[in-house]
Each structure stands twice: as structure tokens, then as C-alpha cells.
Amino acid sequence: MSLSLTIHGAAQTVTGSxxxxxxxxxxxxxxxxxxxxxxxxEALNHEPLAFEAPSIDAVILSHAHIDHSGLLPRLAAEGFKGAIWCTGETTDLLEFMLADAGRIQEYEAERRNRRRDRAGEDPFQPIYTERDALAAWRMARPVALGEWFEPAEGFRVRLWNAGHILGAASIEVEAGGVRLLYSGDVGPDNKAFHPDPTSPAGFDYVICESTYGDRARQRVSIEERRRLLEMEIVEARARGGNLVIPAFALERTQELLLDIAELSRSGRIGHAMVFVDSPLASRATTVFGKYAGQLEDTGGRNVFADPAIHYTNDVLESMRLNTMSGAIILSASGMCEAGRIRHHLFYNLPRRDSTILFVGFQAEGSLGRVILDGAQRVRISGRDVRVRAQIRRIESYSAHADQSELLDWITERGPIAGGLFLDHGEKGAIAALQELAQTRKLAPAVIVPEIGESYELSAGQPARRVRTGREDLRPALGSDWQNDCTDLALNLKRRLARIRDSAARQKAIEDMRAVLDSYESFRARKHDRAAK
Structure with missing residues (x-):
């Protein structure tokens, strides 16, 4: 008997696991x-699921981040009736994470439908609602780390600490005579709150994330990390504007609060006004408070209740923050793709005295990545925004292992008898990690799957590919034509202004129109030939 594996997401990209x-x-x-x-x-979320939802017997969830859990409500709405197995901490967090995702889906659909540039188009539909999200959360079944359970006939599973975020786990699976380990997201060594990742050794197959497979970060202690944050806060306050930190609501916000509370308590950042402007982050922080006694680096106390920290839940109060100067604003989402952070960026990016501090991974194509890569103009909610603020970055808050830590984690899981799959990474990161894993002979084969690929797995044998991936998805991975179109549109007038002669500018416009017309004519001729 064998085990089959099909990749439906997070292959050569970092989301959609x-x-x-x-x-x-x-x-x-x-x-x-x-x-x-x-x-x-994001359009892939609206495509039909690659499987019939009622045919799935169970879901094993590595952790509560939306790029790993965010389609559970849709799965349940389309007929999934099984259980969602995860740690107790993940169960607690999932209630807030999924409900918030449902509200965002509803809000974004309503907002897009109100935009003038969508006039006459078909209404945009949310992927799911808050009600769908809560229905999925009720299907969660908590299980302790290291405890065997049987989610479906023929499957034995255990969860192990992944050291990534609160409740995050790697998943050990025994099925079809095969022993397999799925890393989920692996945390770095010496991370705040959690012990280092751990799990057994000796597998037929290991599936490992590759987010930072091409990057080696400088090793810093928590105190050294605090000094870096202290420097950014002091310099931002000296500029006079706000310090806006796009922070993932789950884990990154709480790590920042841990450090800001200590810096404030010790008087190193003066009387700073700190606002957590994310209802989801506030709710997630209550879960961290529930487990505060079990978390490392807190001294057993609830550091999230520090008097220097203010939690902003009311929308009007959130809007008033942008009439202030000198505030520290932590807001989600971490990659600036949704939520209140876009409101704060709209008002603070044009301000030369404001600072935008990135502390997390920014996926290709995301607004955060566009800003971090040096865009002079960006589009937020259909409006053009000039980037004048100081753009800064601290990498030491990452919740992901870097290249050497990933290689150590893979090595410690060995020997790997069948093969090593590398997922959850952009192409460059995966290629770098693959080369090193092959050089060190960490597995008989190092496989880089594509979305849609299927493999037959047998104990002690190489994986056998039985279905190829979806070639049509390759252009969607990374920065796409819409990113390039936005960049062109935002900078077009400025670039035309560089042409001094008015007639030459008019000629450039006419040439661009002619190019677009030629493509339209080509497509029309191609369509006519196909019809014949």
C-alpha cells in the first residue's frame, strides 16, 4: 500500500499552503x-477547489496564520464535515483569525463594488462570510503535542512544536506504510515566547518550508533586537512624525509589544504613545495573555497589559491617530494587503516626517514588498499615494528559520529514506536551499513541486510523480502584470513630463496607444481565425 500526495498551494510561493x-x-x-x-x-482563492470538499475526511492544521488556515471556511461552506485537528492554542486563535478574515472578505467585496472604476462590472463576491468562518472554527478539535491521534481511517498523526508562533506545529503522519513529516512553518532558534523547534528523526519523506532558504540573518539576542528597535523608535520620534509598523496580528505584534513594554519600563524610549490599531491583534493578544504563564521571556507576567500600550478598536479612534504626530502605530496586515494598515499608509506615506518600519516578510506582489523595493508612488484603495516617508526595516523579528537553521532542521530529521520536498518559498529561496541540500546529501532526492503536482509515496523509495503541475499558474507566482500596470500608471505622467517638447510628449502618447491598439487587433484576428 502507498500514500499519494498532491500539492494544492504554497509551491514556489509563500502562501496558500x-x-x-x-x-x-x-x-x-x-x-x-x-x-x-x-x-x-489572490484570484486563485476564487477558483473552484481542486477537490470535492465533502470527500475530505479531516484537516490537520499546522497553525492559525491565514496563509495556512484561511480557506477552511470555504471548505466547510462547500460541504466538508470532518474535524480540523490542531493544538489548543491554535484552536483559541482560530476563532478570531477566521472571523476577522470573513469580515475582511465581506468588507473588501463591498468596497470594491463601490469603486467608480468598477462601474458596470459584475459585483465582486466575498469568498466567504464571518458566519462561514465561525462555522469552520467550531469544527476545530484540540490535541496535545506528542499525542497520537487518528483523524481518518488508516492515518496516525502526532504534532510537534515548530517554534514559529503560538500553537504552531510540525505534523508527523503515518499512513499507507509511509512515515512523513510536514514542517509547517519552522521558527528560528532562540525565538521569543517559544522553545526551539523539535520533532523525531528518520522519515521516508520530509516536506520543509523554504521561506528564507536563500538568506542568512545576523544572529541577535532578544536584548540586541531591542536595541535595534530602540534606535528606530528614537530616530522616528526625532523626525517628528508617526512611526507606522505593519505587523502581523498574530505573534509579530505580541513580540513587538514585549520589547516596547520593556523599553518603556526602562525609560529608553521616553514617554512613547503606543497604539495597537487592529481589532484582530487585540483579540489575539488576549489569547497570549491566557498563556502568558507558559511563555518564555515574559517572566511569568502579562506584559501585554503594560500602561504604555493602548488598544484601539473603535474606527473613529483609529482615524484620529492620523491627526497625531509622534505616535507608534502597530497595525495589520503585515504585508499591507488589507485592514487598517492601508488607512495609516495612505496618510503617513506622503509625510516626510513619518517612518514606515517593516519587521516581517513581504511576499512578491504585495503592497509591502512594492514599498520596500523603493516605489515612489503606490496605489491604495484605488487612489495614488506619493511615498515620501522614511522606509526602514528590521529583520530580526522573523518567525521563520533562516537558511542555516532550515538546513540544521532538515539534517536533524534524517536519515530521509525517500525524498525531501521543498515548499512555501519563492523560486530563488527554494533554488538556493535545494542546491545546499543536494550538496550535503540530506536526502536521495530534493524535489521542488509545482501547484497541482501529485506523487506516489512508498516506504524507503523515491517519490514517483504521477501528475504534472499547472503551467497556467506560473505567471501568477510573484509580481504580476497588475503590479507592473499600477507602477506604469502611477509614474506615467512624471515620465512624460521629462520629455521637454510638448509635441514629442504627444507623439509618445500616440505611440503607446498604437501599441495597445495593435495588440487588440492581433487578438481580434486570432479570435476570428479560431472561429473559422
């Missing part, structure tokens, strides 16, 4: 995440 395992008549998903980033990538 979803792997389907089949053994006999049983079908299990490892994660069911949402695609995030460019519009082309």
Missing part, C-alpha cells in the same frame, strides 16, 4: 490556506 494525502479511501488535508500577494495570486 494546502497538501492532500490519500491512503486507501481516506483523504486528509495538511493545512488549507489562502493565497495572498498580487491580485493574480
Amino acid at each position: 494546502c497538501i492532500e494525502l490519500r491512503a486507501g479511501k481516506s483523504r486528509v488535508l495538511l493545512d488549507c490556506g489562502m493565497f495572498q500577494g498580487s491580485r493574480s495570486l
